[in-house]
Amino acid sequence: MRVSATWLWPISGAASLFALWWGVVVFFEVRPFIAPNPFAVISALWTNRSLLLLNLAPTATEALCGFLLGNLVAVTLATVFIHSATLRRMYFPVAVIFNTIPIIALSPVLILLFGLSIASKVIIAAVICLFPTLVNMIRGFESVSASELELMRVMSASRREVFFRLRLPRSMPFLFAALRIACTTSVIGAIVSEWIGTDTGIGVLIIQATFDYRTELLYAAIVTSSALALAMFGTVALLEHLFVRWRTS
DSSP states (O other): OHHHHHHHHHHHHHHHHHHHHHHHHHHTTOOTTTOOOHHHHHHHHHHTHHHHHHHHHHHHHHHHHHHHHHHHHHHHHHHHHHHOHHHHHHHHHHHHHHHTSOHHHHHHHHHHHHTTSHHHHHHHHHHHHHHHHHHHHHHHHTTSOHHHHHHHHHTTOOHHHHIIIIIHHHHHHHHHHHHHHHHHHHHHHHHHHHHHSOSSSHHHHHHHHHHTTOHHHHHHHHHHHHHHHHHHHHHHHHHHHHHOHHHHO
């Protein structure tokens, strides 16, 4: 009963927004090429399902690969920084400065460096989700208390044992909090990368639908990209439930 109630609230919220969208479009007589009604978007989703799935495949590949690459690099850097204060003082400010560059401005540079292949798009998706994971993992590694570290020293634990038995388990909630953000931003990065130069993908479909005034297809493409991000978010939440049961319980 409690699980049903948990799902009831978000479903009710989505239904209310759906009704509000339909009511605004009908009441104000909004032109379809500006904002179609939700039923037209649902119809476009079904009518163009083959086209949407065809363009979803490369975007999903880019987002997933970028998600894995970006978070792997972030966790590796956080591990290095937590064990070397010197390297952290040298390169963490560089990571902060790098993160201030808008991804839409950085994308052409990465396209020039790595070409129009899938590699450049994966790197763009990785870059956009790297910094949040890096910051959260550093905080997670540092969340251990002084008394816990002292206990490990009393027990003659090596740095490796301190890391794997104390710091890494303690950082898991921080990691999954970052992954929840990264799984959605990686989709954004993949779509933005497709705006620069490619002929397939949800990003390309969004641009084409915009210039052709096919508003229903535009909204359908947006819904499809949102569904991809939601699927990745749900997968991360499931993994968190499986691997951090002591925290979620």
